[in-house]
Amino acid sequence: MKHLTTRRASARYLLPGIAFALLVLTGLVLPPEAKAQSSVRPPENATTSIAPPGPPLQGGVQGTASDADIWRDIRQGEVGTVPIPDKSAGLMIQSQGEDWRLQRKGPMNDYLGYAMLATIVLLAVFFAIRGRIKVEHGMSGVKIKRFSTLERMSHWLMALSFITLGISGLNFTFGRSLVLPVIGKDLFGPLSGFLKATHNYTAFAFMIGLALAFVLWIVHNIPDRTDLNWLAKGGGLIGKSNHPPAKKFNAGQKLIFWGVMLLGLSVSVSGWALLFPFEHQLFTGTFALLGNIGIDVPAILGLPEPPYSAIQEQQFNSVWHSIVAVAMICLIFAHIYIGTIGMQGAYDAMGSGEVDLNWAREHHSLWAEEVVARKPERISPAPAE
């Protein structure tokens, strides 16, 4: 009985021992790959990689590796995706903004400043050479009504608002470099804030003045044949006894009128888009229209191709607003010159609204004869000596 018990115990320990020995042998002989293989084969279309679907992740799945490419793309304006409603937030770096900043701080402002200075210098040189244009036959003392109160009010509304806009606008562009060093930061800060608000609200007065002037004077500013003769004779600016006939407005005044209207409209529209930002696609639309008639503005100016993002539109608006405003300032310099020190008797037209009859006959002969012949009530006789 004892012998039988001993044999059963030996068999109980022998089988696990053999199994253990087989396992050890298998581990020593088989290659590592074979050890990892499962006896259950996966289906053919099973995903065997741990990487998520789609293009490979930049920087690796753990983000431990730097990737210059992704940052270069972001720096150059690559747009990503964001879960918030404002999808424009996917743009981390608006690369054109740096171009815009450098442009404004660099050559553009210099050129705009030079343009205004050059205009003043040219007018000064012209004044030095030509002198004041006088009424050749002297003042008659007889006055002729040239502009009504409404016309003059519209003119001064436009003029005063434009001067206010010009001063406050130039402070945006040149104040930091020209005004700040003189008056200091403590004054420049609040002053610039006040001028900014003034600029924004005065803009509406300018637009209304512009519209009034357009309605009141468009009839007198339609080009006609007398303008060609006036231009051919240089407007009588050069030489004496040279007074080409003109109607109520001569060709020079018509050029000023249309210049003010077109530039004023453009500066108003771009200013409106700056007042109410990110709501208008002016440049994308304008360049597309010009492209339809064969003028590829982006290619000519080296700009990126449209369509433009909302922030790019604002940057273009800002640049265009400055350029047009300065062009208008230069034009108005010439207008102020000829209306004040450049020509005797010219200021009276907008001052009192009445001009001397001899002045009218020399500079607006066709208009003066018409008034004398048809509207004698507009003529005030010379005061008694």
Added chain:
Amino acid sequence: MKAFLLSIVVLLLIVAGARFGLKPLLETPSAVAYSTDNVRLD
């Protein structure tokens, strides 16, 4: 001179009217501009 003075009055009226009517649109208080109340997720 009358027209000039009149233009100043009109100018001031327009500027005051524009400020009265458009201030909420054109001037955003810093408390609103830098608030996160209007930020929401999809």
